[in-house]
Amino acid sequence: MVPVIVDERYPDNLELIGIHRTDGYQTPWGDSRMTVFYTYEGVPNFWTDSSLNVLGYYGNPSTQIAQWSAIINNRLAVPTDITIDVSTVELNPPNGIFEANVCMEAGGTARTVRVFMVRVLDHYPTSLDYRNTVREGFQVGDYPLNPGECVPVQQSFTFDTVDLTNSPNIKIVAFAQEVADHAPAEVYQAASLWPFRVFSDGFESGDLAGWTLTVP
Amino acid sequence: MERHGVTFVAATLLAMAVIGAVAGDAVAAERTVLGEYFNATW
Numbered sequence: 001m002v003p004v005i006v007d008e009r010y011p012d013n014l015e016l017i018g019i020h021r022t023d024g025y026q027t028p029w030g031d032s033r034m035t036v037f038y039t040y041e042g043v044p045n046f047w048t049d050s051s052l053n054v055l056g057y058y059g060n061p062s063t064q065i066a067q068w069s070a071i072i073n074n075r076l077a078v079p080t081d082i083t084i085d086v087s088t089v090e091l092n093p094p095n096g097i098f099e100a101n102v103c104m105e106a107g108g109t110a111r112t113v114r115v116f117m118v119r120v121l122d123h124y125p126t127s128l129d130y131r132n133t134v135r136e137g138f139q140v141g142d143y144p145l146n147p148g149e150c151v152p153v154q155q156s157f158t159f160d161t162v163d164l165t166n167s168p169n170i171k172i173v174a175f176a177q178e179v180a181d182h183a184p185a186e187v188y189q190a191a192s193l194w195p196f197r198v199f200s201d202g203f204e205s206g207d208l209a210g211w212t213l214t215v216p
Numbered sequence: 217m218e219r220h221g222v223t224f225v226a227a228t229l230l231a232m233a234v235i236g237a238v239a240g241d242a243v244a245a246e247r248t249v250l251g252e253y254f255n256a257t258w
C-alpha cells in the first residue's frame with residue numbers, strides 16, 4: 001500500500017515518514033511524536049500535515065489507499081505561504097550537518113513556525129519493505145517569520161553503520177508546523193534532501209590520507 | 217455623474233485586481249504534504 005502512495009500516486013508532493021512503535025525500530029523522537037504530540041491512538045495510523053488522519057486498517061489495500069489518498073488530496077488543495085529547501089552543510093561521516101532554508105512568501109502572514117528535521121532510511125527494515133523509517137529526529141526550534149523573509153535552520157545528525165551501508169536510501173526531511181504541543185497543528189510545508197552521497201575515509205573533508213591512487 | 221460612476225467602477229475593478237494579485241502571491245507556494253505513518257512490525 002505504502003509504495004503505491006509514495007512511488008506511484010504522490011512521488012513529487014508527499015514526504016512520507018514511517019514512525020515505528022515498540023518493535024525495535026522506534027526512536028526517542030518518534031516515541032514522543034506518537035505518544036505526546038498525537039496522544040497515542042493506536043497503529044496503523046496515517047496523518048497528513050498533522051491535520052487529518054486515518055486510524056486503523058480498512059480491510060483491503062485498495063480501500064486503504066483510497067482513504068489515505070483522500071486526506072492527502074484534501075491537504076494538497078490547501079494553499080500555503082511557506083517554502084523549504086534542504087541542503088547539505090557538511091558531511092563528515094558518521095556526522096552530517098544539514099540546513100533547511102525556511103521562507104515565507106512576500107504575500108504571507110507573519111507568524112512563528114516550529115521546524116522539525118528528521119533523518120529517515122528508506123526500504124528499512126527490509127522484511128516488508130518499510131518506507132522512510134525514522135532513524136533520528138529533532139524539534140529544532142521556533143522561528144518568527146515575516147513576509148519575504150527566510151531563516152536558515154541547521155541540524156546535526158549522526159549516522160550509524162546501518163545507515164552508512166545503505167547510504168543511497170538516506171533522506172533528510174524537514175517540515176514547518178504551527179507552534180503547538182499537541183495535534184491537530186497544521187504542517188505548512190515539508191521538503192526533503194535525497195539522494196546525497198555519503199563519502200568515506202575523509203574524502204568530504206579533503207583528508208585523503210586514507211586513499212590510494214592506482215593508475216591502471 | 218455617469219462619468220464619475222464609470223470612473224468609480226473602473227477604480228473598484230482595479231483595486232479588486234490588485235487585491236486579487238496580492239492574495240494570489242500569498243498562496244503561490246506549492247505544497248508538499250507531510251505524511252506520518254505510525255506502524256509496527258509486530
